[in-house]
Amino acid sequence: MTTAPATTPQAAMRLRELVFGAACAAAVRAAARLGAADALGDTPTTVTDLAADLGTEPRQLRRLLRALTCYGIFEEHDGDRFAHTEMSRLLREDAPNSLRYISLWCTEPWTWEAWPKLDEAVRSGRNVFPELFGKEFFDYLHSDGGESAKVFDKAMTTSSRQSAADFAAYLDLTGIDSVVDIGGGQGHVLASLLEKHPALHGTLLDLPKVVAGADPRLRDGGAFADRARLVPGDCRVDIPVVADLYIIKNILEWDDGSTRRTLANVVAAAPRGARVVVVENLVDDSPSMRFTTAMDLMLMLNVGGAKHSEASMVRLMTEAGLEVREVRPVNPYLHAFEAVVRG
Numbered sequence: 291m292t293t294a295p296a297t298t299p300q301a302a303m304r305l306r307e308l309v310f311g312a313a314c315a316a317a318v319r320a321a322a323r324l325g326a327a328d329a330l331g332d333t334p335t336t337v338t339d340l341a342a343d344l345g346t347e348p349r350q351l352r353r354l355l356r357a358l359t360c361y362g363i364f365e366e367h368d369g370d371r372f373a374h375t376e377m378s379r380l381l382r383e384d385a386p387n388s389l390r391y392i393s394l395w396c397t398e399p400w401t402w403e404a405w406p407k408l409d410e411a412v413r414s415g416r417n418v419f420p421e422l423f424g425k426e427f428f429d430y431l432h433s434d435g436g437e438s439a440k441v442f443d444k445a446m447t448t449s450s451r452q453s454a455a456d457f458a459a460y461l462d463l464t465g466i467d468s469v470v471d472i473g474g475g476q477g478h479v480l481a482s483l484l485e486k487h488p489a490l491h492g493t494l495l496d497l498p499k500v501v502a503g504a505d506p507r508l509r510d511g512g513a514f515a516d517r518a519r520l521v522p523g524d525c526r527v528d529i530p531v532v533a534d535l536y537i538i539k540n541i542l543e544w545d546d547g548s549t550r551r552t553l554a555n556v557v558a559a560a561p562r563g564a565r566v567v568v569v570e571n572l573v574d575d576s577p578s579m580r581f582t583t584a585m586d587l588m589l590m591l592n593v594g595g596a597k598h599s600e601a602s603m604v605r606l607m608t609e610a611g612l613e614v615r616e617v618r619p620v621n622p623y624l625h626a627f628e629a630v631v632r633g
């Protein structure tokens with residue numbers, strides 16, 4: 291018989307808290323949907339006033355806000371008034387680096403149906419989404435997703451805008467005349483680069499529906515229209531663009547087959563020695579590991595994808611014919627893999 295080491299009260303309490311993680315996520319979602327952070331101004335406000343503003347029951351609102359204060363979201367003053375904290379301000383829609391839509395996206399109704407199937411996904415190795423909703427994730431999102439599709443677009447737009455500025459500051463474009471952003475969304479990264487580098491030419495390649503809604507600065511009549519090209523397409527099928535620099539930011543998180551096809555298409559299209567920069571959130575060696583590993587599990591459930599470790603990304607890039615020269619942080623949660631097309 292072995293003797294189990296004594297359990298500390300802290301470990302037991304922490305585990306109890308963790309298994310109620312859904313309550314925390316639900317409380318953040320409720321606060322975001324109610325607009326609690328938007329209604330709260332710069333001075334502490336009574337629950338009665340806030341409830342009147344939001345059209346809620348004061349007692350229930352107090353319970354919701356009190357739960358959130360345990361995580362540093364809002365703070366309670368004198369037992370009756372609530373005030374903002376740094377985190378609660380990020381739930382405001384007008385906050386400069388707002389996380390309102392990311393908070394909603396990570397807690398959308400479909401997520402609550404998918405999480406209980408995590409053990410099934412781990413057992414089978416397959417995404418559970420088609421079994422639950424009768425179609426693949428993005429087909430569902432664009433045909434049946436309704437509100438969820440809008441939340442997704444807004445979440446992607448806000449996170450793209452926020453990381454575009456960091457990435458534009460990170461990239462040294464010495465010797466680069468032309469760039470293509472593959473899976474570049476609505477083109478926030480590309481527009482930031484064209485703004486910063488007045489002689490640069492750029493191409494945005496993304497799915498037709500996404501390119502149709504490209505940043506107006508890149509479209510006909512826009513500020514960068516004469517230096518921008520829009521290419522609707524599927525990068526797993528073809529990348530018909532010759533450029534000095536190929537950017538692949540936050541898209542290689544689907545299945546490895548799609549990543550291999552995309553990287554092979556880059557290598558086929560690019561001149562020898564062309565620069566390729568892949569940008570990803572990593573599941574290792576990053577201060578944002580808790581967020582990224584959670585997102586990794588969500589990708590396992592919905593699209594059968596995965597976030598990468600530094601080693602898995604380097605391996606796939608090397609196998610595709612790229613020489614990875616350096617891996618550098620862009621900001622605390624994004625890393626850039628600097629590579630060239632092997633000769």
Ligand SMILES: C[S@@+](CC[C@H](N)C(=O)[O-])C[C@H]1O[C@@H](n2cnc3c(N)ncnc32)[C@H](O)[C@@H]1O
Binds near residue numbers: 523
């Ligand atoms: C997470 S978003 C990243 C957007 C942008 N690169 C950024 O970092 O802000 C993934 C992007 O990949 C695009 N995408 C997905 N499948 C694609 C495909 N087969 N071909 C081209 N783009 C694709 C999506 O439309 C979306 O814009």
